[in-house]
Amino acid sequence: MSTATVSRALSSPDRVSEDTRARVFRAVEQTGYTLNQAARSLRQRNSRTILVALPDIGNTFFSVVLDAIEREAVLRGYSVLVANRFAGHDSGRRLHEYFLSNRADGLLLLDGSVPLESLLALAAPPAGVPLIMACEDIACAPFHSVRTDNEFAAEVATRHLIGLGHRGIGHIRGPDGNVLTEEREAGYRRALTAAGIAIRPEWILPAGFDMQQGLAAAERYMALSSRPSAMFAANDETAIGFLSGLRQHGLDCPRDVSVVGFDDLAFAAHFWPPLTTMRQPREALGRIAAEALIDLIEGEPRRRVPRHTVLSSELIIRGSTRAFAPASQRPAPVV
């Protein structure tokens, strides 16, 4: 029996006779044969592997998205390569190395800070690498994308605080240069403006997406001469760090300050106080992005028009927000 027949028996069983098929399967079973993926990749010019590039796997937000991506990929018969801390001076070169080399058939990019020109070069012929941006989109980039409606969600979060009677509402910003930072701040501003509340720039505290920065933001908050009674934090980690910092200064949430986060990490519900937050559908983000990428890889002909999928976030009200009460009406602090 020739190798050609064996190959056909394994990859398109209905093209060989029943007898042959049975013999091949039996032989495979007995000898423990597995096909050499490298040889197949070389010949077929694909690898049935996707590359997921993200800024920080260690961050629980991304790791849950990655979880969903991996699950969907395996379902569709793909392996998952991860590239962590992707953005950086050499991200263009790294992209180049991963593709045009039959290592991965497509790129799932969870990092909006990769230089657009590298991506354009990658997605354009002759490389023509299928590419999906997820979570962090690059504005106006001509790629398919899957994300949440950050601006609207931020507006909803801020409106929630307004609805509770707060008028002094500050914002803890994400890292500079991140799309999400801008979108969430824009939503925050929009909500205030719509409610006729003036924006006080000194109440927009620079921070980042991690707890340390949230902690630092608490210091800035304490240093304010006049302090807002509520804060909308760019994400849950920042909110948690901020609350932790407030506590060190003897302030209590929600008695003294109401705080809304963003993401609804698993920890948010068990934190004290349980965090009011905008839930991002992280599993759905990952799953839909992976689906879209694999469709793009397998689809013929390639869909040219970028499709932007926008998922919505959900306000989860917990204990970290409460109706505004003037300082005089608040219970005395417990010592």
Add this chain to the structure above:
Amino acid sequence: MSTATVSRALSSPDRVSEDTRARVFRAVEQTGYTLNQAARSLRQRNSRTILVALPDIGNTFFSVVLDAIEREAVLRGYSVLVANRFAGHDSGRRLHEYFLSNRADGLLLLDGSVPLESLLALAAPPAGVPLIMACEDIACAPFHSVRTDNEFAAEVATRHLIGLGHRGIGHIRGPDGNVLTEEREAGYRRALTAAGIAIRPEWILPAGFDMQQGLAAAERYMALSSRPSAMFAANDETAIGFLSGLRQHGLDCPRDVSVVGFDDLAFAAHFWPPLTTMRQPREALGRIAAEALIDLIEGEPRRRVPRHTVLSSELIIRGSTRAFAPASQRPAPVV
């Protein structure tokens, strides 16, 4: 110029003349050539890729370890494939598919519940796949491993509670069938026994490694007719869920119960109360495991004697533990 020369210029630059080398590099630059990894893998019978198999990427413990693994791997010129939710009825088959197929050169297994026989088959000739177990070891398995001294760390954690004057000390167990569960419980028992404290089996609450199970453990705790004044939780997530559950019943930590966790997740320090816990050196675990695996892959001849690296954990004392005080001496609950 022949392809052979080009190949040599790129992979061992000192074997060609300076002139040729310069011409090759210039041509590579101009044409944007990248080598086809599949072809190289086919010829060299390796893939410069490692497979990391873990039970749950979404879990922040593992994702931080994975972060360190990826960093080390990239440093050594390796790519990282991830296989999530690895243990399962088909884990043997999945292992089989990944290896003997030139997809990965070695396996970094973070999951102690994969059937030992599959692993033995994989590691034995003819496959002879380099394999390192990390975090969760399998007792007596003949593989290199990198882990923390769980039993001793659990003993230290429990001793800390004993040192604070607690005599009623319970334990929130990890998931059944997990090595870590057994090791940590053993350390807990050892500390109590050494201190001459009788073990009360009803104070060893079954749970698991996640917050939901910790929450459920709080219910079991509340249902006890006589309750211990301190608990050692199998990990931080469990501890956090447990504390969250206690709060719902109006109990306060550390006033009513002291709690020690395990892992020192990033959230532990910012939780309220800040969690006393055994810090696992997660970055070191990941880095050392990746180093060991790549050494094993590249080492010739293969080292036959399994080497077990045991890292130590560190007790981080924070606010969730406090000296024992009889109920009568505790401040009255605040309403």
Add this chain to the structure above:
DNA sequence: AAGGGAAATGCAATCGATTACATGCAGCCA
């Protein structure tokens, strides 16, 4: 100038699966 040796390069086989094309074979109809 001839010869020797080392360095540089070319030639061609090789890795293993896939696949276009050729061949073989059975069954069927006229």
Add this chain to the structure above:
DNA sequence: TGGCTGCATGTAATCGATTGCATTTCCCTT
């Protein structure tokens, strides 16, 4: 029986980089 159809299988080229071996080039020595 001859020829046609269509399925099953075999043959051999192919993917692209690597590498053992052969050959060329170049330099140095005598």
